Amino acid sequence: MNPILECRGLTKRYSRTSAANALDHLNLTLERGQIVGLLGPNGSGKTTLIKLINDLLVPTSGTVLIDGKQPGVETKRCISYLPERNCLNPSMRVKDMVSYYGDFYDNFNRQRAGQMLDDLQIDEHSRLKTLSKGTTEKVQLILVMSRDADLYVLDEPIGGVDPAARDYILQTILTNYNENATILLSTHLIQDIENILDRVLFMRTGRLVLNSSVDEIRMEKKKSVDMMFREVFKC
Amino acid sequence: MLRKLIKYDLKALNPILIFVHAFLLLAALCIRIFISGRLFHEDSDFSDPYTAMAVGLLVVLFSLAVVLVLFSTELLIAVRFYKNLFSGEGYLTLTLPVTPGQHLLSRTISGTLWGTLDMFLCFFSVYLAFATPYVRETVGRELLQAWKELLLMSDSGLPSPAAAVCFYILFCITGVATTVLTIYASVAVGQVLFGHRIIGAIALFFVINTAFSILSFIALALTGGLNMFFTPATFNPAMHVKYSLVLTEWLSVATILVLYLLTYYMMKKKINLD
Numbered sequence: 001m002n003p004i005l006e007c008r009g010l011t012k013r014y015s016r017t018s019a020a021n022a023l024d025h026l027n028l029t030l031e032r033g034q035i036v037g038l039l040g041p042n043g044s045g046k047t048t049l050i051k052l053i054n055d056l057l058v059p060t061s062g063t064v065l066i067d068g069k070q071p072g073v074e075t076k077r078c079i080s081y082l083p084e085r086n087c088l089n090p091s092m093r094v095k096d097m098v099s100y101y102g103d104f105y106d107n108f109n110r111q112r113a114g115q116m117l118d119d120l121q122i123d124e125h126s127r128l129k130t131l132s133k134g135t136t137e138k139v140q141l142i143l144v145m146s147r148d149a150d151l152y153v154l155d156e157p158i159g160g161v162d163p164a165a166r167d168y169i170l171q172t173i174l175t176n177y178n179e180n181a182t183i184l185l186s187t188h189l190i191q192d193i194e195n196i197l198d199r200v201l202f203m204r205t206g207r208l209v210l211n212s213s214v215d216e217i218r219m220e221k222k223k224s225v226d227m228m229f230r231e232v233f234k235c
Numbered sequence: 236m237l238r239k240l241i242k243y244d245l246k247a248l249n250p251i252l253i254f255v256h257a258f259l260l261l262a263a264l265c266i267r268i269f270i271s272g273r274l275f276h277e278d279s280d281f282s283d284p285y286t287a288m289a290v291g292l293l294v295v296l297f298s299l300a301v302v303l304v305l306f307s308t309e310l311l312i313a314v315r316f317y318k319n320l321f322s323g324e325g326y327l328t329l330t331l332p333v334t335p336g337q338h339l340l341s342r343t344i345s346g347t348l349w350g351t352l353d354m355f356l357c358f359f360s361v362y363l364a365f366a367t368p369y370v371r372e373t374v375g376r377e378l379l380q381a382w383k384e385l386l387l388m389s390d391s392g393l394p395s396p397a398a399a400v401c402f403y404i405l406f407c408i409t410g411v412a413t414t415v416l417t418i419y420a421s422v423a424v425g426q427v428l429f430g431h432r433i434i435g436a437i438a439l440f441f442v443i444n445t446a447f448s449i450l451s452f453i454a455l456a457l458t459g460g461l462n463m464f465f466t467p468a469t470f471n472p473a474m475h476v477k478y479s480l481v482l483t484e485w486l487s488v489a490t491i492l493v494l495y496l497l498t499y500y501m502m503k504k505k506i507n508l509d
Binding site: 014051054055056057058072073074076077079081083085086087088089091100103104105 | 236247323331507
């Protein structure tokens with residue numbers, strides 16, 4: 001079975017005049033069935049990597065493979081992506097968005113989406129523009145986690161919500177993915193998520209500076225992920 | 236997938252465009268019932284300055300309304316394309332399991348559909364507002380005669396009046412498609428100008444239109460289409476119109492192809508959302 005994500009010499013330079021590569025000869029292999037934290041300071045290349053995985057950018061050189069395939073229609077079927085910013089049409093109703101996902105993704109589970117909307121007491125008839133920022137983010141997450149995908153790419157899933165909602169979101173993430181799926185999760189709120197992570201990737205200036213399991217960090221280095229992050233990225 | 240994309244695109248465009256066009260048709264109906272229906276009849280005295288002024292004002296105001304509706308349709312098509320593909324919504328739209336070609340084709344179809352409908356409804360609203368029985372009897376008859384002489388000319392090379400009508404419908408649709416693709420190409424190329432995406436797209440729209448006009452003029456000159464003006468003795472307006480229409484049609488088809496390929500390339504290779 002192919003690894004769910006494989007990057008070989010992956011490089012992205014936004015313009016010829018740029019001082020440095022946003023992503024610099026990145027080599028990475030992720031196996032199935034784990035929750036991976038993609039961590040790093042601003043400008044470290046996390047979002048660029050996520051965009052390349054989702055076919056939202058074309059690499060300058062190197063390749064990115066999802067389940068052995070280059071980004072395209074087939075890989076978009078098996079990736080469920082939560083972008084950092086709101087990507088839902090604000091004039092649509094919640095139920096229209098559920099239909100939209102159901103129409104385009106074969107692996108979308110309408111029943112699961114309905115159940116999660118009920119749990120959070122989100123009215124399906126509400127227009128998205130009438131919802132608060134936090135509720136809109138919850139709707140986005142519900143839609144993304146209602147897919148039976150092989151790879152979930154979540155960019156700052158808990159960034160814009162209150163601490164109480166974070167717990168629900170993390171619970172949602174944990175309970176709604178199957179054992180063979182992989183979650184790649186990018187965030188700055190390390191303390192909030194480190195308990196659910198199996199592996200962490202630290203990135204700096206477009207390069208991978210650490211690729212380690214959370215157990216290794218805890219057992220061998222006797223540190224939490226947050227402490228390790230602060231040590232590696234000390235200003 | 237293409238059908239689904241078109242469905243959602245039309246769903247997004249329909250509410251505002253239906254409202255705008257319904258408003259125009261309602262305004263045309265009101266003008267017909269309350270103004271033109273009372274002004275345009277056998278006993279009308281157009282030499283009366285008040286009547287002439289009222290008619291002039293009415294025509295100017297309604298023309299403005301029609302132009303506004305035409306403009307708003309183009310604007311909405313542009314805004315929908317930009318917002319759905321190149322703003323935040325693009326993160327969802329561009330990660331749907333469809334190809335960039337399907338995205339572009341679906342938007343070209345829905346945009347052309349609404350553009351054509353818009354043109355038809357604008358023409359119809361003018362007819363509705365001003366074509367009273369008296370106008371149809373006088374001006375309408377003359378216009379119809381002129382149209383027959385000019386457009387259904389015997390030497391048009393078209394086998395029948397029906398073929399001529401088909402040609403003019405096709406001419407209108409390609410004209411609309413050219414405008415729609417000019418908008419799409421402007422937006423797609425303009426999105427590489429970080430921080431100036433909207434201004435860049437507007438500037439590009441005018442650049443492409445100007446380039447198309449210059450190209451049309453050069454093509455007309457190179458193929459001898461302007462010679463008729465220099466030999467007034469043999470100048471035949473019908474022939475000139477026919478020649479210009481056919482040439483413009485070919486240029487439109489070529490422009491559509493070039494702009495489609497350019498937009499496709501930008502969507503496939505140069506996408507970079509904020």
